[in-house]
Structures are given as C-alpha cells and as structure tokens.
Amino acid sequence: xxxxxxxxxxxxxYLQVVDQVKVxxxxxxxxxxxxxxxxxxxxxxxxxxxxxxxxxxxxxxxxGVIETVxxxxxxxxxxxxxxxxxxxLELLAQEIDTAVIQAHxxxxxxxxxxxxxxxxxxxxxxxxxRAATS
Amino acid sequence: xRPMNPENTVIDIDNLVRRFGSADAVNGLxxxxxxxxxxxxxxxxxxxxxxxxxxxxxxxxxxxxxVKVFGLDPARDEVAVKSRLAYVPxxxxxxxxxxxxxxxxxxxxxxxxxxxxxxxxxVDQFRLDLRQKTSHLSKGQRTxxxxxxxxxPEPELLVLDEPTSGLDPIVRREFIQTVIGAYQDGDPGxxxxxxxxxxxxxxEGLIDEFTIIEHGREVLTLEADAARARYQKIYAHFSDEPxxxxxxxxxxxRQRGRDVEVVxxxxxxxxxxxxRLRSPETLTTEALTLEEIFVTTLQPGGAMV
Numbered sequence: 560x561x562x563x564x565x566x567x568x569x570x571x572x573y574l575q576v577v578d579q580v581k582v583x584x585x586x587x588x589x590x591x592x593x594x595x596x597x598x599x600x601x602x603x604x605x606x607x608x609x610x611x612x613x614x615x616x617x618x619x620x621x622x623g624v625i626e627t628v629x630x631x632x633x634x635x636x637x638x639x640x641x642x643x644x645x646x647x648l649e650l651l652a653q654e655i656d657t658a659v660i661q662a663h664x665x666x667x668x669x670x671x672x673x674x675x676x677x678x679x680x681x682x683x684x685x686x687x688x689r690a691a692t693s
Numbered sequence: 694x695r696p697m698n699p700e701n702t703v704i705d706i707d708n709l710v711r712r713f714g715s716a717d718a719v720n721g722l723x724x725x726x727x728x729x730x731x732x733x734x735x736x737x738x739x740x741x742x743x744x745x746x747x748x749x750x751x752x753x754x755x756x757x758x759x760v761k762v763f764g765l766d767p768a769r770d771e772v773a774v775k776s777r778l779a780y781v782p783x784x785x786x787x788x789x790x791x792x793x794x795x796x797x798x799x800x801x802x803x804x805x806x807x808x809x810x811x812x813x814x815x816v817d818q819f820r821l822d823l824r825q826k827t828s829h830l831s832k833g834q835r836t837x838x839x840x841x842x843x844x845x846p847e848p849e850l851l852v853l854d855e856p857t858s859g860l861d862p863i864v865r866r867e868f869i870q871t872v873i874g875a876y877q878d879g880d881p882g883x884x885x886x887x888x889x890x891x892x893x894x895x896x897e898g899l900i901d902e903f904t905i906i907e908h909g910r911e912v913l914t915l916e917a918d919a920a921r922a923r924y925q926k927i928y929a930h931f932s933d934e935p936x937x938x939x940x941x942x943x944x945x946x947r948q949r950g951r952d953v954e955v956v957x958x959x960x961x962x963x964x965x966x967x968x969r970l971r972s973p974e975t976l977t978t979e980a981l982t983l984e985e986i987f988v989t990t991l992q993p994g995g996a997m998v
Contacts, residue, residue, distance in 0.1 A: 569980035
C-alpha cells in the first residue's frame with residue numbers, strides 16, 4: 560500500500576499512518592493476511608523516524624487491525640471484519656468533521672450543509688449511473 | 694513536562710554555563726534527552742550548540758552547572774561515557790594516507806564491538822571505494838565515512854554536530870535518513886540520537902523532540918507532533934480589504950490587500966473565530982513545519998513562545 564504523509568496537517572504523523580492502514584483495511588485495498596512493509600524500509604520511504612512507524616504499528620496492533628508475528632512481520636488481521644463498519648464510519652466522521660468546521664468558517668448553516676451533502680450525493684450517484692449505462 | 698525516569702535519561706544538562714573570556718557561549722541551558730529518542734538541537738550558527746556538545750564529551754569543562762551522560766559525569770567517567778557513545782563533528786578529519794578500509798579498521802580497533810554487516814551494507818549503499826585514500830574523498834564521502842565509523846560500534850548514543858552542513862542538498866537528506874535508520878534498527882528503543890543543526894527541514898520527519906537555543910539559552914522545547922499541532926498558520930482571504938484586525942494578541946505574519954496570514958501558537962480556535970466574524974471568503978489553516986517554527990520563534994519581536 561502507498562502512504563502519504565502531510566506534515567502540515569497538524570495531525571500526529573504516527574496517527575496518519577494508523578488511519579491510512581485502517582482506511583486500506585476497511586476498504587479492502589489490503590486484505591486479511593496481507594503483510595505490511597517492515598518498519599525500517601517504511602521509515603526510510605516516508606522519511607520518518609523508525610519510532611514513528613513503530614508507534615503506529617503498536618497502535619494498530621492494540622486496536623486489532625494488524626497482528627505481528629515475531630520474526631515474520633506485521634499482517635492485516637483476519638478478525639478485522641466485525642470492526643470494519645464501525646471503522647469505516649469513524650474514518651468518514653473525521654472527514655465530515657473537517658467539512659463541518661469549514662462550513663462553520665464559511666458561515667454555511669446546518670440545513671444548508673445537509674442539503675448540499677444530499678446534492679453532492681445525488682450528483683455522485685448520477686455520474687456513476689451514467690458511467691454504468693454508457 | 695512529563696515525569697522523567699532518571700534511568701531513562703541519556704543526556705541531562707542542568708543550568709549549564711560556559712564562558713569564553715567575558716562572552717557567554719552557553720548561558721544557563723537545561724535539557725533532558727530520554728532513551729530511544731531522536732532529539733533535535735536547533736539553533737543558529739553561534740547559538741551555543743557546539744559548545745554544549747563539547748561539554749557533553751568533556752572536550753570543554755563547564756564554567757558552572759551540571760552535565761550528565763548516562764547518569765555519569767563526562768569529566769570524571771570519561772572512558773565509561775565515551776565508550777558508549779559516538780560523535781561526528783561538523784568537520785571530520787582522517788589520516789590522509791589511510792585508505793577507507795584502513796580508516797574503518799583503525800576506528801574499529803578502539804571499539805569493543807563492530808558491526809561488519811552494517812559496515813558492508815553502508816559502504817555498498819554509499820558506493821565508497823575501500824581502496825581509496827581518504828585524502829581523495831569528497832566532503833560528502835568523508836561525512837559518509839565518519840557516519841559509518843560512528844554507527845558500526847553500535848553505541849547507545851549518537852551525537853551529530855551539523856552532520857549535513859556544506860553537503861549536496863539532494864544527497865544529504867538521503868544519507869542521514871539511511872544512517873539513522875541503520876543505527877536505530879539494531880536495538881530499537883535503546884538507540885538515542887542527539888543531532889544539532891540549523892538545516893531543520895532535512896530532519897522534519899526524523900525528530901521526536903527538540904530544543905531551540907539562542908544566545909546559549911533554551912527558547913523552546915517540544916515534541917515534534919505537539920509543536921506541529923500548536924503552531925499553525927491561518928490564511929484568510931476577504932472580499933474587501935479588512936483593515937485593522939483585532940486578533941487578540943496573535944501575530945499577523947503578513948497582510949497584503951485582501952489576504953491575511955496569521956501565525957498562532959496554541960490559540961488557533963480563538964483566532965479563527967475572530968477572523969470568521971469578519972466574514973472572509975476563505976479561511977484555512979495548516980501546521981507550521983519545524984523549520985517554520987524555528988524561524989518564527991527566533992524572529993525579532995515574534996514573541997511566539
């Protein structure tokens with residue numbers, strides 16, 4: 560999987576790694592049993608300290624998203640699936656929070672925001688439908 | 694401040710003063726580095742970084758104050774301290790008649806341990822020619838050799854003084870990452886790095902915690918993640934020139950026509966709210982990088998601490 564870090568987001572770097580693994584696991588882009596990169600190469604690739612990746616993996620392990628087998632590395636947990644829906648909702652909630660804050664700053668009220676969300680949803684659906692028929 | 698466990702404190706500097714004649718190079722500096730951290734020691738040239746490091750290594754005696762490394766006094770227990778750390782100064786010198794191979798063997802002869810696998814891997818990665826005389830190495834290659842010689846003994850503490858200054862900007866980021874990665878990999882959690890630099894952007898992702906010093910004193914000590922969460926830059930764009938803004942003491946970084954940039958330290962919610970009341974067209978925020986925090990902190994009249 561590909562990671563993308565943003566030092567300007569103000570979000571702790573290890574949490575960015577945690578959330579990206581959770582998104583990938585919840586969306587199925589990495590499957591149960593699939594290995595994660597080992598700590599040192601990933602740290603070098605992302606240009607971060609080894610401690611950061613180790614902390615992210617420890618957090619993912621404590622949340623049951625990955626399992627670490629001594630001497631073999633870290634793998635996406637098989638029992639990740641019951642968590643999936645909750646995880647997906649939690650991750651989406653974070654994105655919505657960002658949009659809600661932005662709406663607040665731009666003085667867009669709740670009703671207007673929800674109407675816009677519905678519009679966007681419909682527009683997305685529309686686009687997919689048209690793509691499917693063409 | 695977190696509670697400190699003295700056994701986990703690798704470097705403990707307490708009210709250090711070092712004077713040269715009437716000039717204070719270090720003037721009441723205190724800091725602590727915990728085991729396993731990659732600790733940044735940031736300051737301008739002449740801020741007192743090298744003097745501090747020399748006190749840690751007993752290359753200079755403190756005028757007053759106390760310095761401990763591994764809980765030991767570097768002056769009284771010099772051998773015990775030095776056998777457990779490695780130091781790479783900003784300008785490295787080797788015996789010019791020795792080859793790269795000879796130099797590595799020479800360094801290894803002083804050490805109890807020497808990881809030959811690490812040596813071979815890094816020599817290979819940096820494409821150093823073992824038969825070359827050190828006098829024929831470029832400045833970058835000399836630094837690479839010094840860094841290899843520093844980590845092969847697997848020291849508990851790696852002290853780097855401006856390890857990348859004066860080097861090719863593209864290569865240096867790459868190899869400092871490689872070296873610190875190789876160093877930490879051996880016994881993660883027990884490998885501590887103390888790195889002084891003014892080229893902070895190269896260390897952005899590597900630093901767990903840092904101290905900024907200026908005029909020999911600590912200006913700011915923070916964990917890197919906490920620093921990036923606290924120091925934010927807010928951009929607001931207005932439909933009309935906003936005129937004078939009351940931002941509750943926050944520092945307007947730049948105001949040009951309808952665009953305003955504000956740097957905040959921990960009070961972004963309040964400043965965002967104040968800007969919002971003036972109905973900007975857009976209002977966004979981003980974290981400062983460690984380098985920007987460094988610049989902001991040392992700006993005259995910045996008063997961002």
